[in-house]
Amino acid sequence: xxxxxxxxxxxxxxxxxxxxxxxxxxxxxxxxxxxxxxxxxxxxxxxxxxxxxxxxxxxxxxxxxxxxxxxxxxxxxxxxxxxxxxxxxxxxxxxxxxxxxxxxxxxxxxxxxxxxxxxxxxxxxxxxxxxxxxxxxxxxxxxxxxxxxxxxxxxxxxxxxxxxxxxxxxxxxxxxxxxxxxxxxxxxxxxxxxxxxxxxxxxxxxxxxxxxxxxxxxxxxxxxxxxxxxxxxx
Amino acid sequence: xxxxxxxxxxxxxxxxxxxxxxxxxxxxxxxxxxxxxxxxxxxxxxxxxxxxxxxxxxxxxxxxxxxxxxxxxxxxxxxxxxxxxxxxxxxxxxxxxxxxxxxxxxxxxxxxxxxxxxxxxxxxxxxxxxxxxxxxxxxxxxxxxxxxxxxxxxxxxxxxxxxxxxxxxxxxxxxxxxxxxxxxxxxxxxxxxxxxxxxxxxxxxxxxxxxxxxxxxxxxxxxxxxxxxxxxxxxxxxxxxxxxxxxxxxxxxxxxxxxxxxxxxxxxxxxxxxxxxxxxxxxxxxxxxxxxxxxxxxxxxxxxxxxxxxxxxxxxxxxxxxxxxxxxxxxxxxxxxxxxxxxxxxxxxxxxxxxxxxxxxxxxxxxxxxxxxxxxxxxxxxxxxxxxxxxxxxxxxxxxxxxxxxxxxxxxxxxxxxxxxxxxxxxxxxxxxxxxxxxxxxxxxxxxxxxxxxxxxxxxxxxxxxxxxxxxxxxxxxxxxxxxxxxxxxxxxxxxxxxxxxxxxxxxxxxxxxxxxxxxxxxxxxxxxxxxxxxxxxxxxxxxxxxxxxxxxxxxxxxxxxxxxxxxxxxxxxxxxxxxxxxxxxxxxxxxxxxxxxxxxxxxxxxxxxx
Ligand code: SF4
Numbered sequence: 001x002x003x004x005x006x007x008x009x010x011x012x013x014x015x016x017x018x019x020x021x022x023x024x025x026x027x028x029x030x031x032x033x034x035x036x037x038x039x040x041x042x043x044x045x046x047x048x049x050x051x052x053x054x055x056x057x058x059x060x061x062x063x064x065x066x067x068x069x070x071x072x073x074x075x076x077x078x079x080x081x082x083x084x085x086x087x088x089x090x091x092x093x094x095x096x097x098x099x100x101x102x103x104x105x106x107x108x109x110x111x112x113x114x115x116x117x118x119x120x121x122x123x124x125x126x127x128x129x130x131x132x133x134x135x136x137x138x139x140x141x142x143x144x145x146x147x148x149x150x151x152x153x154x155x156x157x158x159x160x161x162x163x164x165x166x167x168x169x170x171x172x173x174x175x176x177x178x179x180x181x182x183x184x185x186x187x188x189x190x191x192x193x194x195x196x197x198x199x200x201x202x203x204x205x206x207x208x209x210x211x212x213x214x215x216x217x218x219x220x221x222x223x224x225x226x227x228x229x230x231x232x233x234x
Numbered sequence: 235x236x237x238x239x240x241x242x243x244x245x246x247x248x249x250x251x252x253x254x255x256x257x258x259x260x261x262x263x264x265x266x267x268x269x270x271x272x273x274x275x276x277x278x279x280x281x282x283x284x285x286x287x288x289x290x291x292x293x294x295x296x297x298x299x300x301x302x303x304x305x306x307x308x309x310x311x312x313x314x315x316x317x318x319x320x321x322x323x324x325x326x327x328x329x330x331x332x333x334x335x336x337x338x339x340x341x342x343x344x345x346x347x348x349x350x351x352x353x354x355x356x357x358x359x360x361x362x363x364x365x366x367x368x369x370x371x372x373x374x375x376x377x378x379x380x381x382x383x384x385x386x387x388x389x390x391x392x393x394x395x396x397x398x399x400x401x402x403x404x405x406x407x408x409x410x411x412x413x414x415x416x417x418x419x420x421x422x423x424x425x426x427x428x429x430x431x432x433x434x435x436x437x438x439x440x441x442x443x444x445x446x447x448x449x450x451x452x453x454x455x456x457x458x459x460x461x462x463x464x465x466x467x468x469x470x471x472x473x474x475x476x477x478x479x480x481x482x483x484x485x486x487x488x489x490x491x492x493x494x495x496x497x498x499x500x501x502x503x504x505x506x507x508x509x510x511x512x513x514x515x516x517x518x519x520x521x522x523x524x525x526x527x528x529x530x531x532x533x534x535x536x537x538x539x540x541x542x543x544x545x546x547x548x549x550x551x552x553x554x555x556x557x558x559x560x561x562x563x564x565x566x567x568x569x570x571x572x573x574x575x576x577x578x579x580x581x582x583x584x585x586x587x588x589x590x591x592x593x594x595x596x597x598x599x600x601x602x603x604x605x606x607x608x609x610x611x612x613x614x615x616x617x618x619x620x621x622x623x624x625x626x627x628x629x630x631x632x633x634x635x636x637x638x639x640x641x642x643x644x645x646x647x648x649x650x651x652x653x654x655x656x657x658x659x660x661x662x663x664x665x666x667x668x669x670x671x672x673x674x675x676x677x678x679x680x681x682x683x684x685x686x687x688x689x690x691x692x693x694x695x696x697x698x699x700x701x702x703x704x705x706x707x708x709x710x711x712x713x714x715x716x717x718x719x720x721x722x723x724x725x726x727x728x729x730x731x732x733x734x735x736x737x738x739x740x741x742x743x744x745x746x747x748x749x750x751x752x753x754x755x756x757x758x759x760x761x762x763x764x765x766x767x768x769x770x771x772x773x774x775x776x777x778x779x780x781x782x783x784x785x786x787x788x789x790x791x792x793x794x795x796x797x798x799x800x801x802x803x804x805x806x807x808x809x810x811x812x813x814x815x816x817x818x819x820x821x822x823x824x825x826x827x828x829x830x831x832x833x834x835x836x837x838x839x840x841x842x843x844x845x
Binding site for chain 1: 243245246247251252255256257258259485487488489535536537538539540541570571572
């Protein structure tokens with residue numbers, strides 16, 4: 001058994017593929033690439049393939065991670081190119097390396113995620129936008145309304161502690177990009193759409209929520225109180 | 235990302251946006267400069283249903299194998315998507331290149347079931363294409379249709395420019411080649427239709443005019459042009475090994491109804507069930523060779539990455555070399571770690587040996603289709619399964635530890651009485667008894683599903699003259715069975731909506747006057763009639779009223795042998811004389827043997843070769 005770490009993109013139309021559908025897309029891609037992956041034992045075996053943190057439908061990513069157990073040892077580059085030959089447009093393997101050390105599962109490592117959030121705005125000076133963002137962050141509490149899917153109830157949560165960074169990184173021709181780094185994973189999770197909803201509600205800037213484009217750019221784990229990008233995992 | 239710039243904006247708002255994005259593995263995209271004609275394969279139901287249809291995979295790849303032809307796909311958008319498309323003025327578009335359908339050269343609908351007709355109309359409208367042939371001037375694409383329902387083309391005869399009767403693998407390409415030549419010479423649409431009218435399998439309704447008597451009863455079909463063929467003969471492929479079969483399937487991102495690779499091993503069926511339309515229109519039977527099936531299986535597994543492989547035919551067990559085939563495929567699938575499913579397998583000893591190894595069967599259980607509850611009625615419909623077969627099958631299955639059985643029956647079959655309904659109940663009782671004898675008290679998990687459908691007479695069958703039960707009669711029969719089964723343990727009883735079946739019968743046996751009704755019904759909001767939550771029978775009745783047609787004439791009236799049938803000008807190969815003799819034999823409760831054991835003179839060999 002050999003465990004590999006993959007970094008991949010999920011862009012263009014592929015952002016509309018759900019997490020589960022992405023898993024079966026990969027499972028079939030491995031079969032097309034003639035790379036045998038391992039399956040769990042039992043009545044309905046499932047592939048030993050896990051994605052670090054699910055991406056909501058509609059959000060793209062330049063940097064997703066998954067770990068896969070493979071029967072035969074192969075060069076990372078060979079796996080990468082064989083998979084890229086058979087993957088749909090919008091999903092590209094950027095990196096594939098064997099993981100030697102025994103580690104926690106990727107999912108358990110995730111602590112933060114970075115997003116680029118872009119949207120159209122009109123007639124607002126850059127300074128005003130920056131000020132609005134600062135005001136938003138300076139609040140001690142940011143109460144967001146969270147719909148609980150399972151119980152159909154509404155819950156109020158303070159999302160301020162989940163925001164690590166939220167700043168304007170690009171603004172030109174009416175398109176603003178905010179880069180956000182927010183808590184992600186089982187130790188506290190903020191979804192970027194909820195973050196934007198709170199931002200729109202608290203500021204007076206008109207942004208059409210349907211026009212917001214969100215792109216995940218990195219996942220982080222924490223080591224010695226430092227945020228470390230997944231891309232540096234060996 | 236696409237020529238429709240607002241598509242990306244609306245997709246986040248709809249359920250399962252992946253239905254509309256295309257880009258699946260093995261989907262084909264060609265550049266404008268490379269192609270001479272653009273065909274859109276249109277399935278008048280949602281993506282998950284259309285993508286499960288093997289015919290679509292075959293015809294799509296067959297057309298795309300031609301360099302200068304580009305075949306794209308479109309499915310009926312679900313309600314939520316349709317509303318947004320209408321709001322945002324997004325015309326119906328192809329999945330491959332997101333091109334509005336209006337820009338295609340030809341749009342081909344597949345008619346798999348009558349209840350999808352209103353969706354055909356709705357899709358044309360969503361594409362901003364006028365509904366009636368005579369409203370579509372030179373600039374609009376040709377609209378054609380094929381599939382089993384095309385064998386009575388008349389109910390859509392004013393909407394569809396031409397029909398393709400039979401199997402489309404080669405004839406579609408021939409039509410497109412002629413289209414390319416025609417397009418280059420810049421002649422009228424009528425001239426194109428005239429040109430293809432001589433191709434076997436092509437039916438052009440506008441070349442014929444129905445004649446009615448003073449009671450609006452159909453009494454003839456008049457040719458409007460000297461050169462129009464007297465009768466249109468279906469087109470079928472000869473040798474299946476030579477026929478096109480794709481080496482790759484489009485692999486959807488989302489789960490669909492039949493999410494697996496499929497190989498068709500056999501086309502047609504020789505058993506001659508008298509209600510069955512497929513058994514007639516796909517005659518004569520043709521087999522694909524074991525070698526060819528193995529080769530296709532190999533390619534499909536390699537090119538799709540599917541985790542499941544399935545064999546397809548009307549009756550798997552009738553494949554002459556089924557044992558060697560299944561053994562070889564099982565080994566192949568085991569090596570590749572994929573599962574093999576074998577639908578419509580008859581339950582003889584061989585099947586049990588095999589089925590015990592096939593995982594999927596253990597989960598979903600066994601199925602039998604006796605179709606009728608007594609031997610008498612099974613003789614009427616010419617269904618050869620006996621009670622012994624069922625009980626032996628059940629016993630074997632229970633011994634292997636299975637506890638799930640599904641039985642299919644039809645309600646409202648010709649000559650049916652309440653004794654025949656009691657027969658269904660008795661079969662269920664016997665199966666329970668058998669189970670109790672085999673299983674000890676502790677692990678009893680028996681589940682029997684009795685699934686019934688309503689008999690609907692279909693064109694070109696021995697029962698084409700026979701009426702369906704009226705809705706009250708059918709409902710009382712359902713009621714009767716429900717009461718009986720309510721008192722029994724282990725049984726789930728399912729039946730179909732009677733009004734849906736009534737409409738299905740009208741559309742199946744309707745003549746050209748139905749076009750107007752369809753348009754009226756669609757205008758009042760009818761679509762997705764096969765979906766319970768959308769079906770609105772009152773609107774249909776209103777539409778029939780408005781047009782002044784009694785729908786009962788098509789569904790619940792017995793027709794005579796010398797009546798002109800709306801499909802009399804279509805030749806399926808099997809002769810009317812044969813169908814009449816089969817219908818007579820039904821009343822005599824006489825069985826007609828499987829014609830593999832000796833030709834029974836159905837007439838198909840006048841035109842095609844029987845092997
Ligand atoms: S012609 Fe004879 S052998 Fe051929 S399909 Fe008809 S009955 Fe069967």
